[in-house]
Amino acid sequence: MCFEKETREEASNQVFAENKDELGLVLFGSDITKNNLAKDDQYQNISVHRQLMIPNFELLEEIQNDVHPGSQQADWLDALVVCMDLLQNETLGKKYERLNIVMLTDLNTPSSPDQLDIIIGNLKRAGITLQFFLPFPVDGGGSNPPHGGKALSREQQQGLEMTKQVMMSLDEEDGLEEVYTFSDAIEKLSVFKRVEKRPMAWPCTLTIGSSLAIKIVGYKAVCEERPRKSWSVVDAQTHQKDDIKRDVVYCLNDDEETEVQKDDTIQGYRYGSDIVPFSKVDQDQMKYKTDGKSFAVLGFTKQSMINRHQFVGTQVLKVFAPKDDEHAGVALSGLIRALDDLKMVAVVRYVYARNGNPQVGAAFPCIKEKYECLVYVQLPFMEDLRQYSFPSLENNKKYTPSEDQLSAVDSLIDSMMLVEEDKDGVKKDLFKVNHIPNPQYQRLFQCLHHRAVNPSAPLPPMDPWLTTALQRPLAVATRCQAPLETLKKKFPLKEVVKKKELKTSKELFGNSTEEPDAKKAKVDEEEDFNLADITEGSITQVGSVDPARDFRTLIRQKSLPFGEVCQQLTGRIEQLLGNKNMNYYIKCIPCIQTFREQSVQVGNADHYNSYIQSLKTSIPVRGLQEFWDMLVQDALTLINKDEVDGSTFSSHDAKQFLTAGEKKEELVAAVVDDTGDVDDLLDMM
């Protein structure tokens, strides 16, 4: 018998669904016999492996480790009787919603059909439902050889007939739909069942002005579902939660980090630069208050005025009339139909409960075959919106696509349509997101299950069905190959190196290609004049207040040799770095930027390059990794040959320099090859 995997998955499913379903396990064809009905040679080789209990991991382990195929044969009808007996005895005095027997068998055993009618009668009387899992499809019948070409044995054919008889007599119309093949079972069972949540009713009154009210009940219809449990932190050795304590201490923002007691603290809020003490009591007294739940219509507006992409909030409510209230039903239906005809929505103020935060949202009409309701979604407040403007794509000549390009995109869309019509004109969606179980939780439960029964094994690979479920459907993937190739030719793309905030140094020093050089030279000239003339006064050495500015000025004044000024600057940088504090690091960055920029301008890279190299070697010893990361972020690398002739580094070396020991190559790439005009600039000087 090969039902092991199915059984395991069904059980594991139940464990994680955390409902109160109880599960028993009866094996037949086992070597031993263990059941209440066994007497003489009756009900032999049938063993009740487990009484009805809420499934747990022991059961999973037993199924995995202890259940071995037996070598005996047993009548599957006998087994069915044992199961019924088990259900009836164990459920005595318990409340239950449903009794169900799942039968996994290949039917390949002789069974005596003489008591079939009695069994069916008992099943019906006890209200027990039945599901069959067979290794072959039931409608294959006896004549066609199903299942790998092997014809069914006589026993199997006979068994199949009996199965049909049982199932049809239990449910005349859909009986056979409860008979599955094993492969069905694996697919069906490997999806972890979602945790069922009973929808919570939210009774309220919809109001329009002061004199029109309709009783309503709201239900959460769509909402991001999360698993019921979360991770807790335990000690790595003992695995005990109690061995760990988290402790929060408060300390003053002084050098000693003086600890203060919680009782000596009060609550406050920031108001820009102000810090406003604001006690809880005062806050509660002064805060905005609402006086109870509300679903009040503020007005009606065209559906087209509500932008789909401006929906906010994390849920969608469906609003019905109360189940037993026909009058409310008619009134609400009047509103829903009026809105639907007029293509309008109600804008409502929604308050969940007393002192809940008010929302403004839209109630859309929704008319289905079986019901009518309002669909409520929250809309943004003014404070929630960000109005960014983006460069226009539309009105730009440069971006006008050619006819070829348009048709290439069109054929891509055609080939990748996920909704297609079959020959009967029925539309079929090949990729329904709302039918995919949340992969995060599927994966989580898969790993939890695996770890629970194999505590020391590494995590298992992703279930293949899950990987497939998240991919472009195979049919579409094949179909779009050719259009994609065409598209590639029509839109030659260069792989864009991810550009992070690289601007800083480049923008600062304007050594980009944007402006003609002549203009730049002029600017420099004027800046000289301006700076020397008024603000800077007389600077004779690199001071500590603004080393970068002093450095720049000194270089421009040319009163000291370049090397000496560099030395003064590096002295200051070292002094600042000695403080090992973010604020000082921040101050160092412009110094190094200026150092680099001035070195490039002067055309002497030696001082800068040797300083940066020695700085790099000292990073680990001095614990300056944080600072180094900032340099990397600003792409302050070595000056390369393209920038200054005397440099001994290629642009590749310079690039490597920062990333060695770092893996973030992409950070540097863009700056290095964008220095073409510096040479020209130097030529002119």
Next chain:
Amino acid sequence: MAQWNDYHHEDEDVDGEERDESGVDYKSTGRDSLVFLVDASKEMFKGEDEEPSPFDMTMQCVRSVYTSKIISSDKDLVALVFYGTEQSKNPRNSFKHVYIYHDLDLPGARRVQDVDGLRGEKGAQVAGETMGSGNTNLGEALWCCSNLYSDIKLRLSHKRLMIFTCRDTPHGGDSERDRQARTKASDLKETGVVIDLMHLMKPGGFDVSLFFCDVVSPPEDEAELGLQMEPCGKLEDLQKRVRAKEMKKRSVASLNLCLGEGMNVAVGVYITALQARKPNAIKLYRDNNEPVRTKTRLYHTQTGSLLLPSDTKRVQVYAGRQIVMEKDEVDVIKKFSDPGLELIGFKPMERLKLHHHLRSAVFIYPEEEMVTGVSILTLLRRCSVRNVFALCKYTRIRNSPPRFLALVPQKEEVDDGQAQIAAPGFHGIFLPYADDIRTLDTTQLPTASESQVDKMKEIVHKLRFKYRSDAFENPVLQQHYRNLEALALDLMAPEHIEDLTMPNVNMMDQRLGSLAQEFRDLVYPADYNPEGKTAPKRKPAEAAGGTEKKPKVEMSEDELRGHVQKGNLGKLTVPVLKDACKQFGVKVTGTKKQELIDALTAQLTK
């Protein structure tokens, strides 16, 4: 159609108009800074007809930026500088006719009050007395501003300067000064400052090309958005324009949109609507009202030694069994694929269901305009023409599990003044998984007749208005900040807020007239009370003073052990479980059923 304002008698009071940006999860690399450089010449104080003067408008605008910065980005630095003044006020007073009203710093309550003082007629008077109007030298003013930036010891990531003026030739043809100003402007631009012009109405029209075109920063692209804009005549327009520029656009992620093998387009993911929430309270030291820092430490209860994160593991309990994983494993379980957007295919627009909503949408815009922009633009255009959306798998960061997005094409829209009201790009709408959709059992109730529906249509008709997404302020936030403002400024009482979320019942009743009664007569029988409470279930118990509490269920230890062994503790109710916990001295931290069960199981299986 009636405007929304009609319900609320007054015109929308713009004062205190605020917007929010909270919850921005970008990694900040420095502070943003914004300098308002405002013309204080005589022309600025001349209002036309009933309109407020350009100066007044500017001050309202500055105020609203101050307050919005306080609410949304309280780390940003703001400065207010006037030029063309009689008096001068700047460090060392080396710049004539430049008046630094506020240094580059965080805006606070006091500053908001200062700006308030410059509003209206009285404000104009105050401005006249303190600063006066005099010569204009924009070059000096810009230079003074550049010193503001360089005096800041913090790392600045985004530097913006906005010039507010109604004069297109500030130096009246003095070419020397024009030249100086241009030079200074380009100096500023070279140090990374973005200069914007907020030009205001001028009789005879404002000609940008006379002078300012050389001063301001070129727009992000060459599409000449921005410069061709008409001058602002209305406060609302000005605020809109300032608001669009005042914030640096920051993407929450920059990713590759993969159309297929080897077809990657770099795009940025932006957030355009996100719920603003009240910020968390901070703890202050009672003696000096200074903020205290909190330090969280993990330590071992037995040995008292401090624990490093690596000394811990993660645990979940299912069916009585502890399942242990390393922190890294917990993270890596969430990993499915590398960050990116992966195109699955296309679907007709009608397949996007209205109720498939989970959270605020994102906005997708191509990152590199050059080559790749064309393919995205073409895709955008064709999707829009053919009324389809693109279905994508979205992985935001390394260990984030995938979500599916419907990329809905958005065509660019501009208003009369050429200001962009909808940017071109894709809206990414989050689609629910099977787990996220709840099954509701619905019952069929009788539906309304045609006459009933028609009556309701009349009602709907009477109460129509034009919805605007920025028409409603969040009363909870507004009240909170007014309270803080009042406390910070020692006001007697916080400024009154108008709660726009409240229905204007009087106005509605008046408009409806007898319609409400007519509809009621059509749908409700005479004895039906739609406002009556539905079956007050709890009332009797409350009336009896709660004495009739259910008798306590005592359970024997054996009984409980039986339940534990069979694993069906779950069948018991929460109160019973709680009692059992008490009875057996089991300490529980939570009140959730599962936690109670876990605690009991742990205790009784020891």
